[in-house]
Amino acid sequence: MATEDVHVPSLSGKLAIVTGANSGLGFGLTGRLTAAGAEVVMAVRNLEKGEAARSELLAANPAGRIRLERIDLASLASVADFADARLADGRPIDILLNNAGVMMPPKRETTDDGFELQFESNYLGHYALTGRLLPLLRAAEAPRVTSLSSIMAYFGRYDWSDLQSQKYSPTRSYGLSKLAMLSFARELQTRSDANGWGLLSDAAHPGFTRTNLQTSGPRRGKAALPPKTYHRTLFWQLVETGILPALYAATSPDAEPGGYYGPDGFMGLTGASHRAREPKAARNAADAARLFDESARLSGVTFGRN
DSSP states (O other): OOOOOOOOOOOTTOEEEEETTTSHHHHHHHHHHHHTTOEEEEEESOHHHHHHHHHHHHHHOTTOEEEEEEOOTTOHHHHHHHHHHHHHHOOOOSEEEEOOOOOOOSSOOBOTTSSBHHIIIIIIHHHHHHHHHHHHHHTSSSOEEEEEOOGGGGGOOOOTTOTTOSSOOHHHHHHHHHHHHHHHHHHHHHHHHHHTOOOEEEEEOOOSBOOTHHHHTTTTTSOOOOHHHHTTOSOOBOHHHHTHHHHHHHHOTTOOTTOEEEEOSGGGSSSSEEEOOOOGGGGOHHHHHHHHHHHHHHHOOOTTOO
């Protein structure tokens, strides 16, 4: 089935950062941004895999400008190191794509910081990264922060007494992390408008897109599911289609502040990019503000006062 592509304007002279850029959606997004002329920093945890991905991208686009830098979103110290290097460089950041994540480990895992793995990898690390990079985002002409959510955000709930999922469910905990990403995107726009930061903050989800996320979480190192597994359902798509909502959110002049984009097909699983409907929990402004404040407490990163 043909899917309408996203027109990406010229990004010549712009700097983009993509977390989790060595595979899946991040890899596909890096290729499209580079092809449009952006210089892209691939922010990855595994430098060996990152270098292999970078080489593959440059083989397809030898004129591409791609740098590789390490970040572990499950470590606030690693996030700080990455941000400090960018701040020392001083170059304004035009696009920040908060993409990296892990999906539904079968057993509860914690990070060195003491947080539940999905909460920190998928959400809190990105909150801290965005806050630390805020001065460089504000220095850009028209900065944009696009955060990756998921249709699984519908399974997320805010239990303020248990944000770290001591009562662990792989699905609910993953849903919470992706709900948090969506609430964060909306609240970041609200605070940008109130404080004059000049950001456009939005969010996107890829529907059911076949990526390595299905092996990095639920399968935890086991062999990837065979391709025939995915062909048992019509409701999945390849990365080049799955990236379209995020690509639109990160680059289109028509993307709306606080907008949310996803596939337009059945239940948002596949199809062309369009304006998606947020889960009811993500539309609660009080919860979004509370999450932002709680994230500042947990991470030690306060926007505008780092």
